[in-house]
Amino acid sequence: xxxxxxxxxxxxxxxPEVRLWQHIEALxxxxxxxxxxxxxxTPVLEKTELFVRGVGGGTDIVKKEMYTFSDKxxxxxxMRPEGTASVVRAVNEHGLLNAGEPVxxxxxxxxxxxxxxxxxxxxxxxxxxxxECFGSxxxxxxxxxxxxLYNILTKLKLSDISVKLNSIxxxxxxxxxxxxxxxxxxxxxxxLCVECNERINTNPLRIYDCKTPSCKExxxxxxxxxxxxCEGCSQHFESVKRALAQIGVPFVIDARxxxxxxxxxxxxxEVTSKHLGAQDALGGGGRYDDLVSELGGQKTPAIGFxxxxxxxxxxxxxxxxxxxxxxxxxxxxxxxSRNEAEYAFKLLDILRKADISAQMAxxxxxxxxxxxxxxxxxxxxxxxxxxDEIKNGTLTVKDLxxxxxxxxxxAELAAYIKNN
Ligand code: HAM
Numbered sequence: 001x002x003x004x005x006x007x008x009x010x011x012x013x014x015x016p017e018v019r020l021w022q023h024i025e026a027l028x029x030x031x032x033x034x035x036x037x038x039x040x041x042t043p044v045l046e047k048t049e050l051f052v053r054g055v056g057g058g059t060d061i062v063k064k065e066m067y068t069f070s071d072k073x074x075x076x077x078x079m080r081p082e083g084t085a086s087v088v089r090a091v092n093e094h095g096l097l098n099a100g101e102p103v104x105x106x107x108x109x110x111x112x113x114x115x116x117x118x119x120x121x122x123x124x125x126x127x128x129x130x131x132e133c134f135g136s137x138x139x140x141x142x143x144x145x146x147x148x149l150y151n152i153l154t155k156l157k158l159s160d161i162s163v164k165l166n167s168i169x170x171x172x173x174x175x176x177x178x179x180x181x182x183x184x185x186x187x188x189x190x191x192l193c194v195e196c197n198e199r200i201n202t203n204p205l206r207i208y209d210c211k212t213p214s215c216k217e218x219x220x221x222x223x224x225x226x227x228x229x230c231e232g233c234s235q236h237f238e239s240v241k242r243a244l245a246q247i248g249v250p251f252v253i254d255a256r257x258x259x260x261x262x263x264x265x266x267x268x269x270e271v272t273s274k275h276l277g278a279q280d281a282l283g284g285g286g287r288y289d290d291l292v293s294e295l296g297g298q299k300t301p302a303i304g305f306x307x308x309x310x311x312x313x314x315x316x317x318x319x320x321x322x323x324x325x326x327x328x329x330x331x332x333x334x335x336x337s338r339n340e341a342e343y344a345f346k347l348l349d350i351l352r353k354a355d356i357s358a359q360m361a362x363x364x365x366x367x368x369x370x371x372x373x374x375x376x377x378x379x380x381x382x383x384x385x386x387x388d389e390i391k392n393g394t395l396t397v398k399d400l401x402x403x404x405x406x407x408x409x410x411a412e413l414a415a416y417i418k419n420n
Contacts, residue, residue: 009116037105042087056263059261083112112125136301143247161282181222236267240267333347359379
Protein backbone atom coordinates (compact mmCIF):
# COMPACT_ATOMS: atom_id res chain seq x y z
CA UNK A 1 0.00 0.00 0.00
CA UNK A 2 1.13 3.52 -0.71
CA UNK A 3 2.66 5.40 2.23
CA UNK A 4 0.74 8.41 3.50
CA UNK A 5 2.90 11.52 3.63
CA UNK A 6 2.53 14.84 5.48
CA UNK A 7 0.46 17.65 3.96
CA UNK A 8 2.50 19.84 1.58
CA UNK A 9 4.28 22.66 3.37
CA UNK A 10 3.89 21.04 6.82
CA UNK A 11 6.82 19.30 8.46
CA UNK A 12 7.62 16.78 11.16
CA UNK A 13 10.31 17.82 13.59
CA UNK A 14 12.41 15.13 15.24
CA UNK A 15 15.74 14.57 16.99
CA PRO A 16 18.29 16.10 17.05
CA GLU A 17 16.42 19.17 15.78
CA VAL A 18 13.74 18.93 18.48
CA ARG A 19 16.45 19.57 21.05
CA LEU A 20 17.36 22.81 19.30
CA TRP A 21 13.67 23.80 19.30
CA GLN A 22 13.47 23.06 23.04
CA HIS A 23 16.59 25.13 23.62
CA ILE A 24 15.11 28.07 21.70
CA GLU A 25 11.82 27.75 23.57
CA ALA A 26 13.59 27.61 26.95
CA LEU A 27 15.64 30.68 26.03
CA UNK A 28 12.45 32.52 25.04
CA UNK A 29 10.72 31.63 28.32
CA UNK A 30 13.69 32.72 30.40
CA UNK A 31 14.01 35.99 28.45
CA UNK A 32 10.29 36.59 28.89
CA UNK A 33 10.64 36.22 32.68
CA UNK A 34 13.41 38.84 32.61
CA UNK A 35 11.29 41.27 30.61
CA UNK A 36 8.17 40.53 32.71
CA UNK A 37 5.98 39.18 29.87
CA UNK A 38 3.35 36.55 30.67
CA UNK A 39 2.34 33.68 28.42
CA UNK A 40 -1.05 33.65 26.71
CA UNK A 41 -2.49 30.62 24.87
CA THR A 42 -5.26 31.25 22.38
CA PRO A 43 -7.11 28.79 20.09
CA VAL A 44 -5.69 27.87 16.69
CA LEU A 45 -9.15 28.35 15.16
CA GLU A 46 -10.86 31.75 15.12
CA LYS A 47 -13.84 33.32 13.41
CA THR A 48 -12.75 34.36 9.91
CA GLU A 49 -14.00 37.89 10.49
CA LEU A 50 -11.29 38.43 13.12
CA PHE A 51 -8.52 38.28 10.50
CA VAL A 52 -10.49 40.07 7.79
CA ARG A 53 -10.94 43.01 10.14
CA GLY A 54 -7.70 42.60 12.08
CA VAL A 55 -5.08 41.81 9.44
CA GLY A 56 -6.91 43.59 6.61
CA GLY A 57 -9.13 42.40 3.75
CA GLY A 58 -6.68 43.77 1.17
CA THR A 59 -3.59 41.89 2.41
CA ASP A 60 -2.13 38.83 0.69
CA ILE A 61 -2.65 36.89 3.92
CA VAL A 62 -6.42 37.44 3.90
CA LYS A 63 -6.92 37.44 0.14
CA LYS A 64 -4.86 34.37 -0.75
CA GLU A 65 -3.31 32.55 2.15
CA MET A 66 -5.86 31.66 4.80
CA TYR A 67 -7.01 28.16 5.68
CA THR A 68 -10.68 29.07 5.85
CA PHE A 69 -13.56 26.62 5.93
CA SER A 70 -17.10 26.23 7.18
CA ASP A 71 -17.49 24.10 10.30
CA LYS A 72 -20.34 21.65 10.69
CA UNK A 73 -22.54 24.45 11.98
CA UNK A 74 -21.86 26.38 8.76
CA UNK A 75 -19.79 29.05 10.49
CA UNK A 76 -16.76 30.40 8.65
CA UNK A 77 -13.62 29.69 10.67
CA UNK A 78 -9.93 30.22 9.92
CA MET A 79 -6.76 28.58 11.20
CA ARG A 80 -4.81 31.54 12.55
CA PRO A 81 -2.31 32.94 10.04
CA GLU A 82 -0.68 35.06 12.80
CA GLY A 83 -1.03 35.70 16.52
CA THR A 84 -1.68 39.41 17.03
CA ALA A 85 -5.37 39.51 16.07
CA SER A 86 -6.09 36.52 18.34
CA VAL A 87 -4.32 38.08 21.32
CA VAL A 88 -6.16 41.38 20.82
CA ARG A 89 -9.44 39.46 20.61
CA ALA A 90 -8.63 37.55 23.79
CA VAL A 91 -7.55 40.54 25.90
CA ASN A 92 -10.61 42.49 24.74
CA GLU A 93 -12.97 39.61 25.36
CA HIS A 94 -11.69 38.95 28.88
CA GLY A 95 -11.21 42.57 29.93
CA LEU A 96 -7.48 42.09 30.49
CA LEU A 97 -6.43 45.56 29.40
CA ASN A 98 -5.67 48.15 32.04
CA ALA A 99 -6.13 51.75 31.17
CA GLY A 100 -2.47 52.81 31.32
CA GLU A 101 0.00 51.23 33.69
CA PRO A 102 1.12 48.65 34.46
CA VAL A 103 1.28 47.82 30.77
CA UNK A 104 -0.08 44.39 29.82
CA UNK A 105 2.64 42.23 28.31
CA UNK A 106 1.93 38.88 26.67
CA UNK A 107 3.86 36.31 24.71
CA UNK A 108 3.00 33.13 22.83
CA UNK A 109 4.71 30.27 21.02
CA UNK A 110 2.66 28.24 18.59
CA UNK A 111 1.75 27.11 15.09
CA UNK A 112 0.40 29.49 12.44
CA UNK A 113 -1.01 28.58 9.03
CA UNK A 114 -0.60 30.31 5.69
CA UNK A 115 -1.33 28.78 2.32
CA UNK A 116 1.86 30.09 0.68
CA UNK A 117 4.07 28.51 -1.96
CA UNK A 118 6.45 26.41 0.15
CA UNK A 119 10.17 27.05 -0.17
CA UNK A 120 13.18 27.22 2.15
CA UNK A 121 12.03 29.11 5.25
CA UNK A 122 8.45 29.35 4.01
CA UNK A 123 5.97 26.75 5.19
CA UNK A 124 2.23 26.35 5.35
CA UNK A 125 2.39 25.41 9.01
CA UNK A 126 5.11 27.34 10.79
CA UNK A 127 5.72 28.40 14.38
CA UNK A 128 5.93 31.87 15.77
CA UNK A 129 7.17 33.24 19.04
CA UNK A 130 5.36 36.54 19.43
CA UNK A 131 5.07 39.30 22.00
CA GLU A 132 2.32 41.89 22.33
CA CYS A 133 2.54 44.83 24.72
CA PHE A 134 -0.60 46.88 25.41
CA GLY A 135 -1.26 50.20 27.10
CA SER A 136 1.63 52.51 26.28
CA UNK A 137 2.91 54.52 23.34
CA UNK A 138 6.17 55.25 25.13
CA UNK A 139 9.19 54.92 22.80
CA UNK A 140 10.90 52.96 25.60
CA UNK A 141 8.36 50.21 25.02
CA UNK A 142 9.23 50.14 21.31
CA UNK A 143 12.92 49.87 22.18
CA UNK A 144 12.23 47.12 24.74
CA UNK A 145 10.26 45.04 22.24
CA UNK A 146 12.97 45.32 19.58
CA UNK A 147 15.60 44.50 22.20
CA UNK A 148 13.82 41.24 23.10
CA LEU A 149 14.06 39.97 19.53
CA TYR A 150 17.65 41.15 19.20
CA ASN A 151 18.67 39.55 22.54
CA ILE A 152 17.20 36.18 21.68
CA LEU A 153 18.90 36.05 18.30
CA THR A 154 22.27 37.12 19.69
CA LYS A 155 21.99 34.67 22.61
CA LEU A 156 21.62 31.97 19.94
CA LYS A 157 24.99 33.25 18.65
CA LEU A 158 23.52 34.25 15.29
CA SER A 159 25.78 36.60 13.38
CA ASP A 160 25.15 38.71 10.29
CA ILE A 161 21.76 39.84 11.52
CA SER A 162 20.45 43.28 10.80
CA VAL A 163 17.72 45.22 12.63
CA LYS A 164 15.85 47.33 10.08
CA LEU A 165 13.81 50.18 11.43
CA ASN A 166 11.24 52.51 9.94
CA SER A 167 8.25 54.60 10.93
CA ILE A 168 5.14 54.31 8.81
CA UNK A 169 3.36 57.20 10.47
CA UNK A 170 -0.22 57.50 11.63
CA UNK A 171 -3.59 58.51 10.14
CA UNK A 172 -2.47 62.13 10.57
CA UNK A 173 0.65 61.86 8.37
CA UNK A 174 -0.71 59.49 5.75
CA UNK A 175 -2.97 61.79 3.68
CA UNK A 176 -0.09 64.00 2.41
CA UNK A 177 2.10 60.97 1.80
CA UNK A 178 -0.75 59.29 -0.07
CA UNK A 179 -1.22 62.29 -2.34
CA UNK A 180 2.47 62.34 -3.22
CA UNK A 181 2.64 58.57 -3.63
CA UNK A 182 -0.47 58.54 -5.84
CA UNK A 183 1.10 61.22 -8.02
CA UNK A 184 4.41 59.37 -8.32
CA UNK A 185 2.98 55.90 -8.91
CA UNK A 186 0.26 57.29 -11.19
CA UNK A 187 3.00 58.55 -13.53
CA UNK A 188 4.66 55.09 -13.73
CA UNK A 189 1.53 52.98 -13.50
CA UNK A 190 2.09 51.28 -16.87
CA UNK A 191 5.24 49.76 -15.43
CA LEU A 192 3.54 48.43 -12.28
CA CYS A 193 1.83 45.04 -11.95
CA VAL A 194 -1.98 44.76 -11.99
CA GLU A 195 -2.17 44.44 -8.20
CA CYS A 196 0.01 47.51 -7.60
CA ASN A 197 -2.17 49.48 -10.01
CA GLU A 198 -5.08 48.75 -7.67
CA ARG A 199 -2.94 49.65 -4.64
CA ILE A 200 -2.15 53.16 -5.92
CA ASN A 201 -5.48 54.43 -4.67
CA THR A 202 -6.29 51.89 -1.99
CA ASN A 203 -3.05 51.32 -0.06
CA PRO A 204 0.09 52.72 -1.75
CA LEU A 205 2.30 51.57 1.17
CA ARG A 206 1.88 47.99 -0.01
CA ILE A 207 3.55 48.78 -3.34
CA TYR A 208 6.88 49.06 -1.50
CA ASP A 209 6.58 45.39 -0.57
CA CYS A 210 5.86 44.09 -4.10
CA LYS A 211 8.30 41.49 -5.38
CA THR A 212 7.54 41.96 -9.12
CA PRO A 213 10.84 43.09 -10.74
CA SER A 214 9.33 46.00 -12.69
CA CYS A 215 7.55 47.29 -9.55
CA LYS A 216 10.75 46.94 -7.53
CA GLU A 217 12.61 49.03 -10.13
CA UNK A 218 10.04 51.78 -9.94
CA UNK A 219 9.98 51.93 -6.16
CA UNK A 220 13.48 53.41 -6.15
CA UNK A 221 12.88 57.12 -6.25
CA UNK A 222 9.30 56.92 -4.91
CA UNK A 223 8.42 59.20 -2.00
CA UNK A 224 8.71 57.51 1.41
CA UNK A 225 6.46 57.95 4.42
CA UNK A 226 9.47 58.67 6.66
CA UNK A 227 9.79 62.05 4.90
CA UNK A 228 6.13 62.82 5.62
CA UNK A 229 5.91 62.14 9.36
CA CYS A 230 3.86 64.53 11.47
CA GLU A 231 5.54 66.21 14.44
CA GLY A 232 4.30 63.58 16.92
CA CYS A 233 5.46 60.59 14.83
CA SER A 234 8.76 62.25 14.03
CA GLN A 235 9.56 62.92 17.69
CA HIS A 236 8.46 59.41 18.62
CA PHE A 237 10.77 57.91 15.99
CA GLU A 238 13.73 60.00 17.18
CA SER A 239 13.11 58.84 20.75
CA VAL A 240 12.94 55.17 19.71
CA LYS A 241 16.29 55.53 17.95
CA ARG A 242 17.85 57.20 21.01
CA ALA A 243 16.49 54.51 23.35
CA LEU A 244 17.86 51.72 21.13
CA ALA A 245 21.28 53.39 21.04
CA GLN A 246 21.19 53.69 24.83
CA ILE A 247 20.78 49.93 25.32
CA GLY A 248 23.25 48.97 22.58
CA VAL A 249 20.86 47.54 20.00
CA PRO A 250 22.36 48.29 16.57
CA PHE A 251 19.92 49.17 13.79
CA VAL A 252 19.75 50.59 10.29
CA ILE A 253 17.04 52.90 9.00
CA ASP A 254 15.17 51.39 6.07
CA ALA A 255 12.75 54.02 4.77
CA ARG A 256 11.23 51.50 2.35
CA UNK A 257 10.41 48.92 5.01
CA UNK A 258 6.68 48.23 5.12
CA UNK A 259 4.86 45.28 6.61
CA UNK A 260 2.50 42.75 5.05
CA UNK A 261 -0.30 43.36 7.54
CA UNK A 262 -2.52 46.44 7.59
CA UNK A 263 -2.68 47.22 11.30
CA UNK A 264 0.66 48.98 11.75
CA UNK A 265 1.23 52.59 12.76
CA UNK A 266 4.50 54.39 13.58
CA UNK A 267 7.40 52.01 14.39
CA UNK A 268 7.88 49.11 11.95
CA UNK A 269 10.87 46.79 12.15
CA GLU A 270 12.31 43.57 10.84
CA VAL A 271 15.37 41.53 11.73
CA THR A 272 16.95 39.79 8.76
CA SER A 273 19.75 37.24 8.41
CA LYS A 274 22.28 37.02 5.59
CA HIS A 275 22.15 33.22 5.86
CA LEU A 276 18.56 32.68 4.83
CA GLY A 277 18.22 33.45 1.12
CA ALA A 278 14.97 34.92 -0.20
CA GLN A 279 12.96 34.46 3.03
CA ASP A 280 15.42 36.42 5.11
CA ALA A 281 13.19 37.87 7.87
CA LEU A 282 13.79 36.09 11.18
CA GLY A 283 11.12 38.26 12.73
CA GLY A 284 9.23 41.47 12.34
CA GLY A 285 6.65 43.65 13.95
CA GLY A 286 5.70 47.14 14.91
CA ARG A 287 3.28 49.42 16.65
CA TYR A 288 -0.46 49.05 16.10
CA ASP A 289 -2.09 51.83 18.07
CA ASP A 290 -5.51 51.53 16.37
CA LEU A 291 -6.06 47.77 16.22
CA VAL A 292 -7.55 47.28 19.68
CA SER A 293 -10.28 49.85 18.99
CA GLU A 294 -10.78 48.53 15.45
CA LEU A 295 -11.54 45.16 17.02
CA GLY A 296 -14.08 46.66 19.38
CA GLY A 297 -11.97 47.57 22.44
CA GLN A 298 -11.03 50.87 24.06
CA LYS A 299 -8.39 52.83 22.17
CA THR A 300 -5.17 51.25 23.46
CA PRO A 301 -1.69 51.79 22.01
CA ALA A 302 0.20 48.54 21.42
CA ILE A 303 3.31 47.06 19.86
CA GLY A 304 4.68 43.58 19.22
CA PHE A 305 6.55 41.25 16.90
CA UNK A 306 6.51 37.70 15.58
CA UNK A 307 9.63 35.57 15.17
CA UNK A 308 9.62 32.55 12.83
CA UNK A 309 11.12 29.64 14.75
CA UNK A 310 11.76 27.50 11.61
CA UNK A 311 13.80 30.35 10.13
CA UNK A 312 15.82 30.73 13.32
CA UNK A 313 16.50 26.98 13.29
CA UNK A 314 17.67 27.18 9.65
CA UNK A 315 19.98 30.11 10.49
CA UNK A 316 21.51 28.30 13.50
CA UNK A 317 22.09 25.17 11.40
CA UNK A 318 23.43 27.00 8.34
CA UNK A 319 25.93 28.85 10.49
CA UNK A 320 26.95 25.58 12.21
CA UNK A 321 26.53 27.17 15.60
CA UNK A 322 27.54 24.94 18.49
CA UNK A 323 25.11 25.57 21.33
CA UNK A 324 26.54 22.61 23.29
CA UNK A 325 23.21 20.83 23.27
CA UNK A 326 24.19 17.13 22.96
CA UNK A 327 21.47 14.49 23.17
CA UNK A 328 20.77 14.95 26.88
CA UNK A 329 21.45 11.25 27.58
CA UNK A 330 24.20 10.88 30.17
CA UNK A 331 24.50 7.20 30.93
CA UNK A 332 23.97 4.03 28.90
CA UNK A 333 23.95 1.08 31.28
CA UNK A 334 25.23 -2.16 29.76
CA UNK A 335 24.83 -5.54 31.51
CA UNK A 336 27.26 -7.85 29.74
CA SER A 337 24.99 -10.88 30.13
CA ARG A 338 21.55 -11.82 31.37
CA ASN A 339 23.07 -12.56 34.83
CA GLU A 340 23.85 -8.87 35.39
CA ALA A 341 20.54 -7.53 34.05
CA GLU A 342 18.75 -7.26 37.43
CA TYR A 343 21.68 -5.50 39.03
CA ALA A 344 21.88 -3.16 36.00
CA PHE A 345 18.19 -2.37 36.32
CA LYS A 346 18.70 -1.42 39.98
CA LEU A 347 21.63 0.79 38.99
CA LEU A 348 19.52 2.46 36.30
CA ASP A 349 16.98 3.33 38.97
CA ILE A 350 19.68 4.77 41.26
CA LEU A 351 20.87 7.04 38.45
CA ARG A 352 17.37 8.22 37.55
CA LYS A 353 16.55 8.91 41.20
CA ALA A 354 19.61 11.18 41.17
CA ASP A 355 18.02 13.00 38.14
CA ILE A 356 20.56 11.61 35.70
CA SER A 357 19.22 10.80 32.25
CA ALA A 358 19.93 7.10 31.78
CA GLN A 359 18.99 4.24 29.51
CA MET A 360 19.73 0.50 29.71
CA ALA A 361 20.61 -2.02 27.02
CA UNK A 362 18.00 -4.75 27.14
CA UNK A 363 19.24 -7.34 24.67
CA UNK A 364 22.37 -9.48 24.73
CA UNK A 365 24.97 -8.27 22.25
CA UNK A 366 28.74 -8.17 21.84
CA UNK A 367 30.32 -5.46 24.02
CA UNK A 368 31.56 -3.55 20.96
CA UNK A 369 28.02 -3.42 19.55
CA UNK A 370 26.74 -2.08 22.90
CA UNK A 371 29.29 0.74 22.69
CA UNK A 372 28.14 1.58 19.19
CA UNK A 373 24.51 1.65 20.41
CA UNK A 374 25.53 3.93 23.30
CA UNK A 375 27.17 6.33 20.87
CA UNK A 376 24.19 6.21 18.53
CA UNK A 377 21.91 7.10 21.45
CA UNK A 378 24.19 10.08 22.11
CA UNK A 379 25.22 8.98 25.63
CA UNK A 380 28.14 10.63 27.39
CA UNK A 381 29.03 7.49 29.39
CA UNK A 382 28.64 3.74 29.02
CA UNK A 383 28.42 1.98 32.41
CA UNK A 384 29.56 -1.61 32.01
CA UNK A 385 28.50 -4.37 34.38
CA UNK A 386 30.01 -7.83 34.04
CA UNK A 387 30.71 -10.70 36.44
CA ASP A 388 33.93 -9.07 37.70
CA GLU A 389 32.27 -5.72 38.30
CA ILE A 390 29.60 -7.31 40.50
CA LYS A 391 32.24 -9.37 42.36
CA ASN A 392 34.50 -6.35 43.03
CA GLY A 393 31.68 -3.85 43.69
CA THR A 394 33.09 -1.46 41.09
CA LEU A 395 31.74 -0.49 37.70
CA THR A 396 33.62 0.24 34.52
CA VAL A 397 32.62 3.69 33.30
CA LYS A 398 33.64 4.57 29.77
CA ASP A 399 33.63 8.24 28.83
CA LEU A 400 32.47 8.11 25.22
CA UNK A 401 33.47 11.72 24.52
CA UNK A 402 37.02 11.50 25.89
CA UNK A 403 37.43 7.83 24.98
CA UNK A 404 38.79 7.07 28.46
CA UNK A 405 37.82 4.51 31.09
CA UNK A 406 37.59 4.55 34.89
CA UNK A 407 36.59 2.18 37.71
CA UNK A 408 33.94 3.71 39.94
CA UNK A 409 32.14 2.24 42.97
CA UNK A 410 28.37 1.93 42.94
CA ALA A 411 28.10 4.50 45.74
CA GLU A 412 30.13 7.07 43.79
CA LEU A 413 28.61 6.48 40.35
CA ALA A 414 25.92 9.20 40.38
CA ALA A 415 28.31 11.85 41.72
CA TYR A 416 30.98 10.81 39.21
CA ILE A 417 28.60 11.22 36.27
CA LYS A 418 27.27 14.52 37.58
CA ASN A 419 30.77 15.94 37.99
CA ASN A 420 32.18 14.84 34.63
P1 HAM B 1 4.87 38.56 9.93
O1 HAM B 1 5.96 39.43 9.44
O2 HAM B 1 3.81 38.17 8.97
O3 HAM B 1 4.26 39.29 11.18
O4 HAM B 1 5.49 37.23 10.52
C1 HAM B 1 6.50 37.27 11.50
C2 HAM B 1 7.57 36.24 11.20
O5 HAM B 1 6.99 34.93 11.04
C3 HAM B 1 8.31 36.45 9.88
O6 HAM B 1 9.35 37.40 10.04
C4 HAM B 1 8.87 35.06 9.62
O7 HAM B 1 10.04 34.83 10.37
C5 HAM B 1 7.76 34.16 10.13
N1 HAM B 1 6.91 33.67 9.03
C6 HAM B 1 5.89 34.32 8.42
N2 HAM B 1 5.34 33.56 7.45
C7 HAM B 1 6.04 32.40 7.43
C8 HAM B 1 5.96 31.19 6.67
N3 HAM B 1 5.03 31.01 5.74
N4 HAM B 1 6.84 30.20 6.93
C9 HAM B 1 7.78 30.35 7.90
N5 HAM B 1 7.89 31.46 8.66
C10 HAM B 1 7.04 32.47 8.44
C11 HAM B 1 3.23 38.80 11.93
O8 HAM B 1 2.76 37.70 11.83
C12 HAM B 1 2.77 39.77 12.99
N6 HAM B 1 1.67 39.14 13.75
C13 HAM B 1 3.91 40.16 13.91
C14 HAM B 1 3.48 41.11 14.97
C15 HAM B 1 3.17 40.82 16.26
N7 HAM B 1 3.30 42.40 14.81
C16 HAM B 1 2.90 42.94 15.95
N8 HAM B 1 2.80 41.98 16.84
